[in-house]
Amino acid sequence: MRIRDVVVDPPLVLAPMEGVTDLTFRRLVRQIGGCGMTFTEFIPAAGLAQNHASAKLTAQFDPDEHPIAIQVYGRDPAMLAEGARVAAEMGADVVDLNMGCPSKSVCANSGGSSLLREPDVARDIVRAIRAAVTIPFTVKMRTGWDPAHKNAPQIAWMCQEEGAEAVTIHWRTRTDLYGGVRELDTIAEVKRRLSIPVVANGDIVDAESARDTFARTGCDAVMIGRGAIKNPWVFREIGQALFDGPAVVVDADEKQRVLLGYFDSVQVGRRTETGALGRFKKIAKYFTTGLPHGDLFQRAVLHAMSADDARARVIAYFDRLRQFERGDLDAFEGLDLERVAG
Numbered sequence: 001m002r003i004r005d006v007v008v009d010p011p012l013v014l015a016p017m018e019g020v021t022d023l024t025f026r027r028l029v030r031q032i033g034g035c036g037m038t039f040t041e042f043i044p045a046a047g048l049a050q051n052h053a054s055a056k057l058t059a060q061f062d063p064d065e066h067p068i069a070i071q072v073y074g075r076d077p078a079m080l081a082e083g084a085r086v087a088a089e090m091g092a093d094v095v096d097l098n099m100g101c102p103s104k105s106v107c108a109n110s111g112g113s114s115l116l117r118e119p120d121v122a123r124d125i126v127r128a129i130r131a132a133v134t135i136p137f138t139v140k141m142r143t144g145w146d147p148a149h150k151n152a153p154q155i156a157w158m159c160q161e162e163g164a165e166a167v168t169i170h171w172r173t174r175t176d177l178y179g180g181v182r183e184l185d186t187i188a189e190v191k192r193r194l195s196i197p198v199v200a201n202g203d204i205v206d207a208e209s210a211r212d213t214f215a216r217t218g219c220d221a222v223m224i225g226r227g228a229i230k231n232p233w234v235f236r237e238i239g240q241a242l243f244d245g246p247a248v249v250v251d252a253d254e255k256q257r258v259l260l261g262y263f264d265s266v267q268v269g270r271r272t273e274t275g276a277l278g279r280f281k282k283i284a285k286y287f288t289t290g291l292p293h294g295d296l297f298q299r300a301v302l303h304a305m306s307a308d309d310a311r312a313r314v315i316a317y318f319d320r321l322r323q324f325e326r327g328d329l330d331a332f333e334g335l336d337l338e339r340v341a342g
């Protein structure tokens with residue numbers, strides 16, 4: 001996929017996820033490989049515009065992290081334009097407008113998905129950002145506010161006519177939050193109507209769901225969020241299956257290496273042990289969902305009082321997982337991870 005001159009190859013994109021896709025997590029994904037483009041977490045445009053340290057920090061990326069989109073949100077067109085300008089100045093390849101966030105605090109300020117209910121405000125914002133930056137500008141949205149008002153095809157069309165160069169559509173509506181019944185026809189309709197690239201998003205977790213989404217929507221790329229926290233190898237796995245990418249082998253050794261490597265990076269990047277531990281627990285929970293006795297592991301890590309405890313519990317769990325993978329079906333018997341201390 002190309003967003004003007006920005007090549008997204010393979011057409012597999014890491015979703016913006018607040019509290020997850022910071023620089024450390026994106027490094028992990030890029031180190032594993034297979035991802036064609038990354039997004040920052042959403043950033044208040046006002047924070048960038050007013051040079052707030054936390055907003056500038058969230059927008060940071062590595063010199064070799066390209067292509068990258070910096071995502072902004074807000075409600076004031078002038079502020080969004082200025083935030084977008086700062087993002088471009090920071091060297092982003094793409095600036096993306098968040099029109100999908102369902103969170104109450106973002107919607108209360110008329111940002112995120114609430115813009116789907118205010119097409120005139122949305123148009124003013126898109127216009128203002130378009131006038132403010134010369135780099136490619138994209139918009140990410142849900143299919144509508146609720147199932148009775150799926151206006152993404154109209155809103156996406158407006159975005160295109162006002163100069164947006166790609167759109168990402170998450171199949172859910174605002175009121176679906178993270179539930180709802182998977183519905184891809186609206187994304188397919190957006191794709192039929194628009195000439196700019198369309199990225200499809202929502203519950204893509206493996207090669208099967210990626211293939212299905214490409215086939216049913218005709219989309220140009222797929223974006224993966226939670227599936228990449230659970231399995232950061234997902235881009236390579238999809239790439240191997242759909243685009244003849246290199247083979248991927250992910251065993252307990254590799255999983256432990258990546259998870260502990262992530263923990264090390266989080267500790268380097270955080271000022272306090274509690275902060276690092278909190279972030280690690282969040283990622284570790286997703287990472288081990290679906291693994292044998294992953295729930296045991298998650299509880300034990302959640303209850304870890306120190307980084308050393310958490311690390312010891314990770315090692316103890318993966319030791320047993322290795323035995324299990326070698327065929328010892330009783331490997332987890334008698335294991336009390338909550339008692340393992342570092």
Ligand SMILES: Cc1cc2nc3c(=O)[nH]c(=O)nc-3n(C[C@H](O)[C@H](O)[C@H](O)COP(=O)(O)O)c2cc1C
Nearest residue numbers: 015016017018041042098170202203204224225226
């Ligand atoms: C923890 C979390 C944080 C998120 N933060 C953002 C965000 O900052 N900006 C955004 O556009 N979407 C955000 N989203 C939505 C995702 O980008 C994505 O649209 C959604 O999770 C559906 O994709 P998935 O099923 O692959 O996870 C977030 C989702 C999660 C789970």
